[in-house]
Amino acid sequence: MQDVIIIGGGPAAMTAAIYGARKKLDQIMIAPEFGGQQVWATEIENYLGFRLISGYDLARKFEEHVRDFGVPMVADRVVSLSKADGSFKIKTEGGEEYQSRAVIIASGRSSLNLGVPGEEEFKGKGMAYCATCDAPLFSGEDVAVAGGGNAGLYAVIQLAKIAGTVYLLEAASFLRGDKELQDKIKNTPNVKIFLRTRITQIKGDKFVKSICIQNLETGEESGIPVTGVFVEIGSRPNTSFLPSDVKLNDRGEVEVDCLDRTNVPGLYAAGDVTSVPAKQIIIAAGEGAKALLSAYEYLVRNFAEGV
Structure with missing residues (x-):
């Protein structure tokens, strides 16, 4: 059983993973791809330490940093999450199952479609x-x-x-x-x-x-x-795998408090999937760090012998 599983591969998820590695937690990241929406930003001028950098290059630097810490990064899509007997069970599209004591949801958002005639027909054709x-x-x-x-x-x-x-x-x-x-x-x-x-x-x-x-x-x-x-008309939070008891706001985002706790004990969320305003890379990264530190306190408080 993992101490924590991080669902997602963007700035929030990768920052959480680095903090988890520094806490010596038994953890894995699960995401269909790593980098997050920042990959598509042509120019980033407001991430501290980089006067100008492409989203792709910044994402690769994040990923390299995480891999340097030896964090396992599983390329798969989470399709269900449940909690029973004090632990979480995660199932993936690839048919794998994982268990953990805590979970951080950092699954980000997905682009919306236009929903007009011809869109599906010409995907990949213009x-x-x-x-x-x-x-x-x-x-x-x-x-x-x-x-x-x-x-x-x-x-x-x-x-x-x-x-x-x-x-x-x-x-x-x-x-x-x-x-x-x-x-x-x-x-x-x-x-x-x-x-x-x-x-x-x-x-x-x-x-x-x-x-x-x-x-x-x-x-x-x-x-x-x-x-x-x-x-480029917007996005929706990736929450389809969540159980119905996880509280969402009217925009479908995961509701979190100031410590990134959801309404389910042991379940945390960070980044663009949450109700935290201002969807920015630096904010997502900070929220990822905060979510992991909150999860760590939960683990120490409830599973001190195994952390």
């Missing part, structure tokens, strides 16, 4: 959900980005360096991303911004050829010829 991964495929091509939050603005900044015209579509009447990101794209000549506008359909034959858009104020519909559509 529909994209990762500008860092797929932007080079659209060199010189006209593309659309759905979403005016930070993720959408990061995508626009990256695509504007590679693509032809970049159309940014936002359903709200304003862009929701950070002011400095907005300033960058507003001063980029090949970026065109459409507010109060949504994509209603993706069209093409073998690949994406155009999008249908609707002005939400006038109802007017029109088309834009593009070969790529990047979806």
Whole structure:
């Protein structure tokens, strides 16, 4: 039996793992992939110690740090979590079962789909959900980005360096991303911004050829010829594996107190999956450290002989 199992592979999970290793805990991390959503950030300027670093490079540095501590990192997806007789049981998509005295949920969030006709048909054929991964495929091509939050603005900044015209579509009447990101794209000549506008359909034959858009104020519909559509409209917390007795808020996030405790004793949560506001890398990392220290106190208090 493990002392603690950390579910997730992003900044919160990896920071928790480092703190667990320093406490000499018997622990493992379980995640389908390691790095977290930060991997897709083109440029990061606000993580202490790095004036400018890509999300991918920062994620690799995190992972290298964790591996240096010898923390087992299991590449699998957790499908269920339950508690009985004072311990937790975890089942994975790969058919494995694990037991632990405490658990830290740091499973992060997943991107949302547009949910419009043509989206499923053209996934991998012009529909994209990762500008860092797929932007080079659209060199010189006209593309659309759905979403005016930070993720959408990061995508626009990256695509504007590679693509032809970049159309940014936002359903709200304003862009929701950070002011400095907005300033960058507003001063980029090949970026065109459409507010109060949504994509209603993706069209093409073998690949994406155009999008249908609707002005939400006038109802007017029109088309834009593009070969790529990047979806950056938000995300949902990854909580489908949790039992029904774990308290979530109205946004589906895990409710935690100031010590990252959930309503279930021995179950902690950290990072973007939680109710803690401001989804930032540095905040997730700090919350991961706090969750592990809280879990350690729980282990000492309840299982002192085995820690």
